[in-house]
Amino acid sequence: MSNYLRSTGTLGAVTQRSGDPIAEATRQWCEHGWADAAPGMSAITSLMRAHQIALARAEGALKPHGITFARYEVLMLLEFSSRGSLPMGVIGSRLQVHPTSVTNAVDRLESAGLVRREPHPSDRRATLVAITDAGREVARAATADLNTKVFADPGLEPHDVATITEVLERYRRDAGDF
Amino acid sequence: MSNYLRSTGTLGAVTQRSGDPIAEATRQWCEHGWADAAPGMSAITSLMRAHQIALARAEGALKPHGITFARYEVLMLLEFSSRGSLPMGVIGSRLQVHPTSVTNAVDRLESAGLVRREPHPSDRRATLVAITDAGREVARAATADLNTKVFADPGLEPHDVATITEVLERYRRDAGDF
Numbered sequence: 499m500s501n502y503l504r505s506t507g508t509l510g511a512v513t514q515r516s517g518d519p520i521a522e523a524t525r526q527w528c529e530h531g532w533a534d535a536a537p538g539m540s541a542i543t544s545l546m547r548a549h550q551i552a553l554a555r556a557e558g559a560l561k562p563h564g565i566t567f568a569r570y571e572v573l574m575l576l577e578f579s580s581r582g583s584l585p586m587g588v589i590g591s592r593l594q595v596h597p598t599s600v601t602n603a604v605d606r607l608e609s610a611g612l613v614r615r616e617p618h619p620s621d622r623r624a625t626l627v628a629i630t631d632a633g634r635e636v637a638r639a640a641t642a643d644l645n646t647k648v649f650a651d652p653g654l655e656p657h658d659v660a661t662i663t664e665v666l667e668r669y670r671r672d673a674g675d676f
Numbered sequence: 677m678s679n680y681l682r683s684t685g686t687l688g689a690v691t692q693r694s695g696d697p698i699a700e701a702t703r704q705w706c707e708h709g710w711a712d713a714a715p716g717m718s719a720i721t722s723l724m725r726a727h728q729i730a731l732a733r734a735e736g737a738l739k740p741h742g743i744t745f746a747r748y749e750v751l752m753l754l755e756f757s758s759r760g761s762l763p764m765g766v767i768g769s770r771l772q773v774h775p776t777s778v779t780n781a782v783d784r785l786e787s788a789g790l791v792r793r794e795p796h797p798s799d800r801r802a803t804l805v806a807i808t809d810a811g812r813e814v815a816r817a818a819t820a821d822l823n824t825k826v827f828a829d830p831g832l833e834p835h836d837v838a839t840i841t842e843v844l845e846r847y848r849r850d851a852g853d854f
Contacts, residue, residue, distance in 0.1 A: 518854040519770055526756050535823035538830035541837045542730050544844040549727035550772060551851045552720050578704050592697055594728060645713035652716035653850055658843045659719045665836045666722040672831055673729045676696040
């Protein structure tokens, strides 16, 4: 922590004590009369920061494979599909991402030779995305690295791993994620 | 769900049954012999999707105020600082974001008139970022909306709100977030 922050008044002092910026924000929320929103602010902000940490780790493991986590998810969806291909729209709804994000991910995967666009056999308005052999190789190698470097030891005790999955399943279900 | 997915083999069928793509991925992980990494994959992927949901809600509440959640965090850090200003480097370390992200957020806030850059009084190499009166107004109005529309009813039962905060505090602490 810089000397500047150390030397400033209340905020600096409290930050020194608690160390956790989210605990500090919670204190501020309560002081400002927003106590009813403080627990939610704390939970949602925790989610944002935890995501930042998890994403950095996942992208660190994926970097040697030349893909982002968003592109990895698209690859795995195709890898696990029975035909090795899915319509663009299905990819978007399964990953709950905006069509433009799917288009962007597929563009990048296609120029790397990992997927290719194909005409849909029965629906002329739809486009299929098919995983290539090179795509399957990257999917497998990237998964091996992600499993070893992130998922097998995700930075949480086994009990917390189960709790997070369970609580966030309720959150996702209520939000219409599936 | 599209007819295409409904009509495909195992994946479509299982997806129909469980409905949850993360449960389906967990099943696939176990089937492929990656059972030891399956719980971590499930927890981390849950975090990614929950973040997507939370971010969309927060940015929905912030949109009328013309700021993103990243810029909101910078504004609030300045709003809560005792002098109404902080060095660029302190903003980055408090928010745990990359210097280029801080520069980007500050650029956008500055061109909207919500912050201004100032020379540091004692460190010629450092730049201070100060919140303006307009910035304080936006911070207050945005917080009121976020509190009402997202934080007061964050989409989790009170018990789950506390659990998420607590588990992710351990995760963040172990990752060096504070």
